[in-house]
Every structure is written in structure tokens, then in C-alpha cells.
Amino acid sequence: MTNYHVRPIEEEDIPFLWEMLYASLHTRENDEPLPIESVHTPELSKYVEEWGREGDFGYIAVDQHNRRLGSITLRFYTDQNAGYGYVNAATPEMGMAVTQDARGKGVGTLLLQSALDEVERRGIEAISLSVDPDNQAIRLYRRLGFVEKGLCGTSVTMVRVSTSKS
Numbered sequence: 001m002t003n004y005h006v007r008p009i010e011e012e013d014i015p016f017l018w019e020m021l022y023a024s025l026h027t028r029e030n031d032e033p034l035p036i037e038s039v040h041t042p043e044l045s046k047y048v049e050e051w052g053r054e055g056d057f058g059y060i061a062v063d064q065h066n067r068r069l070g071s072i073t074l075r076f077y078t079d080q081n082a083g084y085g086y087v088n089a090a091t092p093e094m095g096m097a098v099t100q101d102a103r104g105k106g107v108g109t110l111l112l113q114s115a116l117d118e119v120e121r122r123g124i125e126a127i128s129l130s131v132d133p134d135n136q137a138i139r140l141y142r143r144l145g146f147v148e149k150g151l152c153g154t155s156v157t158m159v160r161v162s163t164s165k166s
Contacts, residue, residue, distance in 0.1 A: 004069055004107060006059040006114045009051070013060050013068070017048045020071040020097035046081055047073065047095050055092065057122075059114045061107045070098035072111040074119070074127060084152045085130030087159055092119075094129040096137070108140055116144065116160070125162050130155040 009017070021039045038044060051073075058073035074092040077083050085093045094115065098107045119127055129146065131138050133156050146158040 004061050004063045006061050009058045014051050016068050021047050024097035061111050069102040070107045072096040072115045084155050085128040085157045087128040091126045091128050094127050126159055128159045
């Protein structure tokens with residue numbers, strides 16, 4: 001069994017965040033994969049561009065060889081630059097992805113729990129995300145307290161209210 005842990009995102013992780021943004025783009029089983037350049041469209045690039053601005057936080061999961069296994073990011077948006085899971089300016093939108101070979105091993109749970117702990121520490125009232133209804137990760141989100149709030153295109157917007165606020 002591989003040992004892994006999480007650490008805060010550092011500047012040298014930004015290229016990996018772009019990789020994970022691409023990995024997070026859900027395509028159905030028989031669909032052609034999206035072109036890698038799609039992450040540089042305005043609708044998607046907002047999730048990584050200028051990473052490290054005020055309010056941004058997240059984690060990278062790494063194994064004992066410091067190999068990156070996944071990322072989780074939380075970022076605040078406004079009505080003017082709303083993401084797919086946008087709820088309001090006070091609610092950061094979460095993005096998460098795990099490398100193909102690390103899926104199903106608890107890496108996503110570790111990343112998400114680390115982020116939820118930080119949300120509690122910061123006193124953030126709620127977080128949101130956008131997920132394709134066919135993405136297996138939706139089960140993890142439900143298990144950790146996210147509830148469906150609506151649809152944005154073909155994606156489900158989910159929200160989790162802080163346990164100290166619920």
C-alpha cells in the first residue's frame with residue numbers, strides 16, 4: 001500500500017493544477033476526450049490562472065516519493081467571473097481531481113477532508129462545487145455532506161454548509 005499525505009499548494013505546483021483541471025473535465029464513456037487546450041478557454045482557465053491570489057487555498061496529495069497524486073482548490077468568484085458551481089461571492093468554489101492511477105485509493109477523501117478542515121478553521125460558512133451527474137466522485141461529495149442545489153448546463157451544483165453553521 002502506498003503512503004500519501006497532503007500539503008498546501010506551492011507555486012511550483014501550478015503546472016500540476018493545470019493537469020488536474022484537465023483531468024477534472026468529465027467526458028462520457030464513448031465521447032472523444034476534450035482537447036487539452038480547452039483548459040485555456042475563459043470558462044475554464046479562471047480555475048488556475050493567477051493562482052495564489054487573496055483567498056485561494058488548497059492542497060496537493062503526494063506519495064512517499066513526493067509524486068503528486070491529486071489536488072483540491074478553493075477559490076472565491078464574483079458574479080462577473082462566476083464558475084460552474086458558483087453560488088455567491090462568500091462561498092468558495094471547490095475543484096478537485098486525482099490522477100488516474102491514484103483513484104479509488106482514498107486520495108480524494110484525504111484531499112476533501114483536508115479542505116473541509118481548513119474551511120472550518122477559516123470560519124467559511126459554505127463551499128460549492130460543480131460535478132457531472134455521471135462522475136463517480138458525486139458519491140464522495142454526498143457522503144461528506146454536499147447537497148444538490150441546482151444545474152448549470154449538464155453539471156450539478158452542490159453545496160456543503162459548514163458543520164459549525166448547519
